[in-house]
Amino acid sequence: MGVQLGMTFFGTPARNTKDPLVSIVVPALNEALNLSVVLPQLPQVHEVILVDGGSVDGTVMAARRALPGIITVLQGRKGKGNALAAGFARVTGDIVVMFDADGSADPAEISRFVDALKQGADFAKGSRYVAGGGSADITRIRSLGNRFLNGLFNIGWRSRYSDLCYGYNAFWADLIPLLDLPDHKAPAPANGKMLWGDGFEIETVINCRFAAAGVSITEVPSVEKLRMFGESNLRAVSDGIRVLKTLVTEWRRARQIRRMERKLTQPALARSASASESLAA
Template identity: 60%
Template sequence: MHVVHARPVRDPKVTIIVPARNEARNLEVMLPQLPSKAEIIVVDGHSVDDTPAVVARVRPDARLVQQTRRGKGNALAVGFAEATGDIIVMFDADGSADPLEIDRYVAALLAGADFAKGSRVLTGGGSVDITPIRDLGNKGLTLATNISFGTRYTDLCYGYNAFWRDILPHLALPSPQPVSSDMQWGDGFEIETLINCRVATANLLVTEVPSVELERIHGESNLHAVKDGLRVLKTIGTEWVRARRTPTRTASGVKLGRRSRRAATATATVSTPAFRTAAERPVIEEASA
């Protein structure tokens, strides 16, 4: 299902969501590089360093909000709820995402995609930060997702993505409420996988965008390869079960059950592909050059 709404054809308002927990030194470098016209929302994960003060000093136009629970997923959910832009960009605070690539994601969405998925695997992408064990795990999890959902993702576990804000209802992401010290399903690093799976379940139009993952500027990542990898694997399984139980709709609005969904997706793929890489979209390749 390709979502069709009255979207701007040029100059969309862009909201950049930046989850941050004790990232003061990185934010000091990264925030000034973000586009001046964008709405910037920094979601603070109960930092004990100078994160709030740094945001106020180096980017006074940014909004600082507190996340309601723990985990990157909850931080993103809080940011999504606060966003007012036409387009939402998911942007890490550690300096690993290149701000200059934002235009590339916006171009993909303006060219017709509902969801612009960053990929370090596509030509023009890459990583100077990924470890061999993370790379191997990512390939395995990407394969598992593609088999389970009939997608053609090349880089499942990369969190630099963008999408039109109007697709949020189709994703049914965890609510920022209630406020609690306990994590709920979707509050952790599995949020990106959950989004990717629900984008596939909703038959939204995906364009992959080549992206280069830079090295973290300061500090160490909160990611734990094995523990979070297992959480992602659980997410794939859980979302596969959910997809089989959740009716979807074709472009004509006809509701489909689990037996009909596979055939409908296959038909959509033949006529109007629901998943396209940047290589299949010359206009996006040109925009990303």
């Protein structure tokens, strides 16, 4: 199973679906207390990669105490998207699991995501709105906003998914190049603004790019728990507006790619028609 995009093939029919190596990527910013509780609950996997965003509360030290074998990476810019991109670049396993550090993600659900991929999905998309899913954390306003944005996503990509703005997901590592995320090592813009894809819109970017590429997507029921300690860096209104802009930007990007692919096939079609005419003559 794979995806053809231009002349590059992402995915392979020779995936290790029997006993895949799992890489868990954990972006974190000042989550020392949460990681002390969460990391010991993770299942034994190939690797756990913590991407630190410049924490000042001893996040890295707490993570190493809780899970001595953890791999730590310091992200180059700010934002969850940049952290995930830095973590993806460090992955050496077969499967990538995106896992939040605040205690809202249930470690016991990781097996659900891995099983969905082993059974044929390219992208296992967590959902709080399918049977078996739920949330103890989402507010009514955030839920309404998510449903509105999710509806726009389904219209734009002709899909029927239920939860756009959720960060608990997993996918085959051979699809990382398909995401085409900003270079995580590039310097931050001089004006202080985030690069596109560096912020909380990252989940939307990932969903849009996988959907546009036509990969096999399976929704996995997930129950979002309450954050254990500290306050979320998520800002419902400003981040919601950023997600809306992301949907528009990604829809335009997908349309431009489709146009380019059609143009690339036109010369081949013309040559084929010319050859057929010559043979007929």
